[in-house]
Structures are given as structure tokens and as C-alpha cells.
Amino acid sequence: MGMSLQTFSTASEAQAALGASGVRYMGGGTLVVRAVNEGDLSFSTIVRTTDPALSAIETSDAGVRVGASVTMGMVLAHPGLSYLAPAARAVGGPAVRNMATVGGNLFAPAPYGDFTVALLALDAKVSVSGSGEMALEAFLQERDSLGASALVTSVTFAAPATDSFRFLKVSRVHPKGAAVLTIAADIREEAGSVVQARIALGCMADRAIRTHAAEAALVGRPRTKEGIAPALTAALEGIDPPTDAIASAWYRREVLPVHLGRLLLG
Structure with a gap:
């Protein structure tokens, strides 16, 4: 079976495309490409977006916002996220960390998903196109029922206190x-x-x-x-x-x- 790739410039366009059958969203590809290589026949179209908002990291006194397309390598390189460096470094080797995204890690099954564990301890919230913002704990419980058209756009949390x-x-x-x-x-x-x-x-x-x-x-x-x-x-x-x-x-x-x-x- 052939596989097609559709790239959109905005997250809203990508989210709309996910409404069709046989479509799967791809962030960094560490999960989706593996599924393709293993012969997963549940989808024939891959959707991705180059929306710059999904690759942004914002830190302020009000909190931290990390776009879903931010990679583990980007987390490691950001001086304001040093407390998350051990969690980002736990995700594969350098090649994987340069591709694996924060959003994708939320969908990784055990024994993967190490970065998500860190976000859960930080009481993070997840923004999902079409569903608004929800607590990460609730998202993890409901992620399989959200439907293929749901697109995670960012996670937000308060920076931890020093040494906490x-x-x-x-x-x-x-x-x-x-x-x-x-x-x-x-x-x-x-x-x-x-x-x-x-x-x-x-x-x-x-x-x-x-x-x-x-x-x-x-x-x-x-x-x-x-x-x-x-x-x-x-x-x-x-x-x-x-x-x-x-x-x-x-x-x-x-x-x-x-x-x-x-x-x-x-």
C-alpha cells in the first residue's frame, strides 16, 4: 500500500486534514515512521505542519509554554529548561533526540514516554485543537478516545522551585x-x-x-x-x-x- 505525506503551514489546516479517514499526524516521526516500517495498515496518509508556533518555547514569571513540535534537543539547548535536561536526555540517543518531539512523547507507550513523566510531575496542561486545554493527567487517561483529528499544540506548566x-x-x-x-x-x-x-x-x-x-x-x-x-x-x-x-x-x-x-x- 502506498503512503502519502501532506504538509501544512498552519496547525489549523493540519487539524482539519486529520478529519479524514486513514490519516495519522506526524511530529518528529519516531513513532509514526516506526509504525510504517512495521507494516501498520491502519493509515495511508501522514499529515504534518511547519507552523512555527508549535516549535516555540516561552518562559516567563507567568509560566512555561513548550510547543508540541519542540524536540528533546531543543529542550536540552534551552537555558531556561535546565531542570528538564535529565528527562530530555533520557529519550534515546542524539539522533532520536533531534527528532523526537514533546507532543509525540505524550503518545509513547510504556516503556517509552520518559519526558511525559517529567511533565506529569510538573502538573502540566495540554492544549488540544478542538478540545481546548486539559490537565495532562486527564489527557493521558483520555488520549485514546480523543479521536484521530485531535492535535496537541503545546504544553504549559509552572517552573519548579530551585532544587524541588x-x-x-x-x-x-x-x-x-x-x-x-x-x-x-x-x-x-x-x-x-x-x-x-x-x-x-x-x-x-x-x-x-x-x-x-x-x-x-x-x-x-x-x-x-x-x-x-x-x-x-x-x-x-x-x-x-x-x-x-x-x-x-x-x-x-x-x-x-x-x-x-x-x-x-x-
């Missing part, structure tokens, strides 16, 4: 292997106790998830070995890790508390 954000990817092959698990956390403390916690997990379900039970167990306690113990136990609630060629579900459950503890204490 942390990220960890556990992989068997460094630095670019698929994840055994990924953890990101934004922890705020006052007077020696945690006053706010957001903890996101990758490879603990078929998409990135928040562990609200662990967050609640951490608030009001000191960030010590004894203080975080209830959160490590609570992190196992509501997870459904996959078994794949990288690791078994059993192994992922076993190592989650270990690595979460290291991240919180580190």
Missing part, C-alpha cells in the same frame, strides 16, 4: 535504553517537612501515572528514611506495570520502592 524537581530513569542499557521504570517528583518543603508533593511514574501502567497515594503519605512528614517509608509503601497502590522484554511486572514492583526512596532522599 528531580528525575530518575532506570534502564538496563545506558544512556538510551528503554526504561525499567521512570520517576519524576516535585517536592516542596517548609520547616523540615514536605508541604506539597507530586510524584509521577513511568512503566507502572500502560502510560505515565501520578501516585496520589504516595503523595498524600509524604505530605506533613520529614524527608528522612523513616519519614518517607509510608510513601514508598503507598506507591505500590493502583499500579499495573507491564511485563515486556525489558523487565517483568514483578520486578518493576519490587524495585519501585527502592528507586523512589533513592530519588526522594537524594
Whole structure:
């Protein structure tokens, strides 16, 4: 079957073209091109856009806006996004990072999607053409039901406080292997106790998830070995890790508390 490529100058034109059957949107191509190479017959037309707004990064006191077409390489090169550098660097090697986009990473299935885990811990919001703005957590839960015509245009979030954000990817092959698990956390403390916690997990379900039970167990306690113990136990609630060629579900459950503890204490 032949494959056609349509390029539009604006996101609105691309979004309109996605309304036809057998069409798939392509950002950097790391997911779509792989699907083509693997013989995916569910689509015969690829749509993309060169809209410059989708490749823009805006940082201000009001917050951060990252266009969906921004690549991991662009994130790494931006001085105002240094706290996201570990998450961007976790996405493949240099060639992949120069193609893989922020928007595309939102659709990556486990064991991929490391950057999305970081955005989830930052309580990001996603702008979707035709659906408006929605919380990233809600978007991840609903992304399969949004329909092929939905086009992500940007993500927005508040920059974390100094030293509050942390990220960890556990992989068997460094630095670019698929994840055994990924953890990101934004922890705020006052007077020696945690006053706010957001903890996101990758490879603990078929998409990135928040562990609200662990967050609640951490608030009001000191960030010590004894203080975080209830959160490590609570992190196992509501997870459904996959078994794949990288690791078994059993192994992922076993190592989650270990690595979460290291991240919180580190």
C-alpha cells in the first residue's frame, strides 16, 4: 500500500486534514515512521505542519509554554529548561533526540514516554485543537478516545522551585535504553517537612501515572528514611506495570520502592 505525506503551514489546516479517514499526524516521526516500517495498515496518509508556533518555547514569571513540535534537543539547548535536561536526555540517543518531539512523547507507550513523566510531575496542561486545554493527567487517561483529528499544540506548566524537581530513569542499557521504570517528583518543603508533593511514574501502567497515594503519605512528614517509608509503601497502590522484554511486572514492583526512596532522599 502506498503512503502519502501532506504538509501544512498552519496547525489549523493540519487539524482539519486529520478529519479524514486513514490519516495519522506526524511530529518528529519516531513513532509514526516506526509504525510504517512495521507494516501498520491502519493509515495511508501522514499529515504534518511547519507552523512555527508549535516549535516555540516561552518562559516567563507567568509560566512555561513548550510547543508540541519542540524536540528533546531543543529542550536540552534551552537555558531556561535546565531542570528538564535529565528527562530530555533520557529519550534515546542524539539522533532520536533531534527528532523526537514533546507532543509525540505524550503518545509513547510504556516503556517509552520518559519526558511525559517529567511533565506529569510538573502538573502540566495540554492544549488540544478542538478540545481546548486539559490537565495532562486527564489527557493521558483520555488520549485514546480523543479521536484521530485531535492535535496537541503545546504544553504549559509552572517552573519548579530551585532544587524541588528531580528525575530518575532506570534502564538496563545506558544512556538510551528503554526504561525499567521512570520517576519524576516535585517536592516542596517548609520547616523540615514536605508541604506539597507530586510524584509521577513511568512503566507502572500502560502510560505515565501520578501516585496520589504516595503523595498524600509524604505530605506533613520529614524527608528522612523513616519519614518517607509510608510513601514508598503507598506507591505500590493502583499500579499495573507491564511485563515486556525489558523487565517483568514483578520486578518493576519490587524495585519501585527502592528507586523512589533513592530519588526522594537524594
